[in-house]
Amino acid sequence: MNDSTFGRLFVLMILAMTVMxxxxxxxxxxxxxxxxxxxxxRSDIENTAAVGQRLAPVGEFxxxxxxxxxxxxxxxxxxxxxxxxxxxxxACHDAGVAGAPLFADKxxxxxxxxxxxxxxxxHAIEGFQGSAGYMPAKGGNMSLSDESVKAxxxxxxxxxx
Numbered sequence: 001m002n003d004s005t006f007g008r009l010f011v012l013m014i015l016a017m018t019v020m021x022x023x024x025x026x027x028x029x030x031x032x033x034x035x036x037x038x039x040x041x042r043s044d045i046e047n048t049a050a051v052g053q054r055l056a057p058v059g060e061f062x063x064x065x066x067x068x069x070x071x072x073x074x075x076x077x078x079x080x081x082x083x084x085x086x087x088x089x090x091a092c093h094d095a096g097v098a099g100a101p102l103f104a105d106k107x108x109x110x111x112x113x114x115x116x117x118x119x120x121x122x123h124a125i126e127g128f129q130g131s132a133g134y135m136p137a138k139g140g141n142m143s144l145s146d147e148s149v150k151a152x153x154x155x156x157x158x159x160x161x
């Protein structure tokens with residue numbers, strides 16, 4: 001086989017592979033067209049439903065006193081267990097950030113536990129700044145209920161007793 005024959009075969013192989021690649025791409029586009037259309041339709045339906053839920057009224061208003069008062073919708077707060085609520089506390093109490101006593105560190109908790117559980121509850125819920133460090137209100141997670149914060153404090157205190 002000489003160089004000119006090799007060159008022609010090489011060019012033919014490149015052309016054949018290019019044509020095959022184009023055919024595969026075109027077939028893939030046709031095959032994916034139906035899937036893409038169905039995904040777009042599903043996305044439109046889900047987005048429409050989500051927007052409808054966000055814009056739905058939460059109550060009814062009546063300007064006439066004879067029709068009754070507005071009844072507000074009240075969401076029940078979720079009370080977490082101590083271990084679940086501690087997940088918010090762990091960011092500081094697992095690393096000792098801002099003077100936070102480490103979880104299960106008896107020496108670090110001794111003075112605090114000695115002040116009484118009600119003081120611990122108050123400092124955890126309302127926040128506290130002392131010489132040893134800073135405790136933000138509800139550990140910085142204002143979505144926690146007071147009961148969840150108390151459960152987290154109980155969980156931490158149980159670990160040092």
